[in-house]
Amino acid sequence: MNRSLILGCLLSALFILAALVSFVWTPFDAEALNIPVRLKGPNNTNLLGTDHFGRDILSLLMVGARTSIAVALVAVGIGMGLGVPLGLWAAARRGSLIDEVIMRGNDLVFAFPSLVIAILITAVFGAGAINAIIAIGIFNIPVFARITRGAALSLWEREFILAARVAGKSAARISFEHILPNVTNLLIVQGTIQFSLGILAEAGLSYVGLGAQPPTPSWGRMLADAQTMVSIAPHMALMPGFAIILTVLGLNLMGDGLRDLLDPRLRRMRT
């Protein structure tokens, strides 16, 4: 086991745990306004301080983690759900028109400045978590399609696939029964990375007011609220920032560690 994987798993677990615990318990009611204790720095009662409405920042962060997870998870789901079948299809029909169409379509989505389009989508269809998910999810599709196709192409050359073809299995059955299980590792690693990118993207969209809407707490919105207060209550900006950084760092370390662990080629290079 390598150290970055352990650290990554710990940080990610902490983040997921915080979100799960928030369903049954938070130190304070995350939405309860308590003006007398507004803008308090970290102290014994409010471990991470309070915001401009006197809300407990730790509680807000815990509930906000739910928003981040929900948005990033569904966005990765969209990317995998559409991208993986497309990638498998393109690989199964390599060199054909459909392969060309899928890959050029991928290039096109890649060429779009994702942030601009995400902003366009959320602006036109209304700001909100659902539209943020769709906007982020669309840009996950080509990532998964490309990585699946790349891995599947080399698998199609292998003998066990040839055996399956000789046995009379259709390309679709081979793709799902033999190719897919062999690219799962790769998809897990990429999924982790896209998940962390999704969290960053959600924070960015919420920060400019196009993500989750009030009263749903979200880390990006907490930062937006903090911006005008940054000189009098820096902790309001610091705490959500640290939450984002630690989470993204944890997921990235976990992704890197998993790649090393799951890819025997890399493991051999190490030793």
Added chain:
Amino acid sequence: MLMLRYTLKRLLSLVISLAVASVVIFTVIEVAPGDPASFMLGMNAQPETLAALRTELGLDTSKPERYFSWVAGMLSGDFGTSYTYRTPVADMVQQRMWVSLPLALYALTLSTLIAFPAGIYAASRRGRAGDVGVMGATQLGVAIPNFWFAMMLVLLFSIKLRWFAAGGFVGWDKGLFAGLHSLTLPAIALALPQAAILARVMRSALLDVLGEDFMRTARAKGLTARQALWRHGLRNAMIPVLTIIGLQFSFLLAGGIIIEQVFYLPGLGRLIFQSISARDLIVVESVTMLLVFAVIFVNFTVDLAYAAVDPRLRARA
């Protein structure tokens, strides 16, 4: 001959990409709820005034007609007229471009200046403390949201130390230095995560090259490790690095949007935001198309630059 064929092929895919992109953007804007004319005139507008304005804005023609007149206009440099400001979008874009473009270039320069030494250093110290340190720093750099980093820069350098203004742009007429000075914090905020990515790419590209036979040959003919790295290693490691630099430039141009919000910079990104909230859709439509064009065009140029440098790419295509 090969180069010409390659260029034509890339050019064709450039045109197709742009055509598809323009249809997508037009469709998204078209299905947007809300009629710009009634939005501009308010709830109590007279039906006749509304109809007159709709004719003026060209909203009473059919969709395909509007699409083609929009595209034809863009091709001849006419980006339409802003609903709210009543000025040509092209003029607004030109004005804002003088903020967004220098900002992107500034950030790219910073990112390259940080990433190259960091990546080269890490590669030459592979597996040792220096490498681990640099790689750890890049992990952190990738995880930091740039708009949060921007707020921290403002907190430290504007509020505490008072070295820079917290936002706004003084304008180039105050001189080059003053202009660059007011773009410095935004450029740093934009450059940091990019530098982290670029340093990682630089390191891994160099490590790939260092394992090549020609590097062993270079060492065998008597070059020191350092000489071999500078003379043969770097040049061959540049291909992946250049790709990323190209991608980063287009990212910085379009990705400055949020940073422009943080610093209240009058760039293209803020223009998009202001237009969205004013439902000035023609501005949103044209500026988005322009940004997409910039990104696709930069990628096209990078592809051609490769093919010019590396003959193998021409042959493969």
